[in-house]
Amino acid sequence: MKHGIIIPCYNEASRLNMKSFIDFAANYQDVLLCFVNDGSKDATRSALADIRNDVSENVYTLNVEQNAGKANAVREGALFLFEETDVDTVGFLDADLSTSFSDYQTLLHAYEDPANNLQIVFGSRNINTGGNNIERNPVRKLISDFIRMLIITITKLNIKDTQCGAKVFDRHLIPLIYDSAFYSKWLFDVEILLRLKSAMGKMRFMEVFLEKPLNAWTHMEGSKLGMKDSIMIPFNLLKIWMEYDLKPMVRRLTNKNNYQIG
Secondary structure, rough: OOOEEEEEOOOOOOOHHHHHHHHHHHEEEEEEEEEEEOOOOOOHHHHHHHHHOOOOOOEEEEEOOOOOOOHHHHHHHHHHHHHHHOEEEEEEOOOOOOOOOOHHHHHHHHOOOOOOOOOOEEEEOOOOOOOOEOOOOOHHHHHHHHHHHHHHHHOOOOOOOOOOEEEEEHHHHHHHOOOOOOOOOOOHHHHHHHHHHHOOOOOHHHOOEEEEEEEEOOOOOOOOHHHHHHHHHHHHHHHHHHHHHHHHHHHHHHHHHHHOOO
């Protein structure tokens, strides 16, 4: 099997562990790394070019000239991998490698196991196995727990960690997920869930979905999601709920009334 991993990058030059990316790409030729430079203002573009020059066979770099947010960067990478390569899966991973390549491979192994019959695998920082090492900022953890409850209310899916930056999707799901732009720059993971649940139905979605606990995860300094963004998350979730739930419901009711009147 061949796997594609999108790594969205915005001003990551000082945080990119170039050796880790180069070594992984050189040792795992069945994995394509697709870096998406999201309008960075630092030396990210040249750093990614250096990685590609070192390992050109399975490394791609896309440059978005104007910063448009993580959601758009991931979408650009996903559509590129779907249209231009023959990968069996398309997933994404944070540029700071807070989730390691080793943990990402456990997601791929779960996907590849025919006994699982999976199409979607999420990494999870919120499943305690007793042996995993998850280092999270206490304040961010508190905010994350509150957000998780809001997300469960909106999606009606009891998923423990929707926002982990490590996810794997079967190739055939890519048009369902990325056909149209996302409403949110940061909470597109929630939109992905809503799109898949709408297309597949809740029961089928849960049959092909798995949350895989990470062995380790470390909060890296320099996160692009600031406190102001965190405060705005409930309002952005409300917007998502309106777009995916409230507005379609109003349209259905309006169409039904128009039909009755006619």
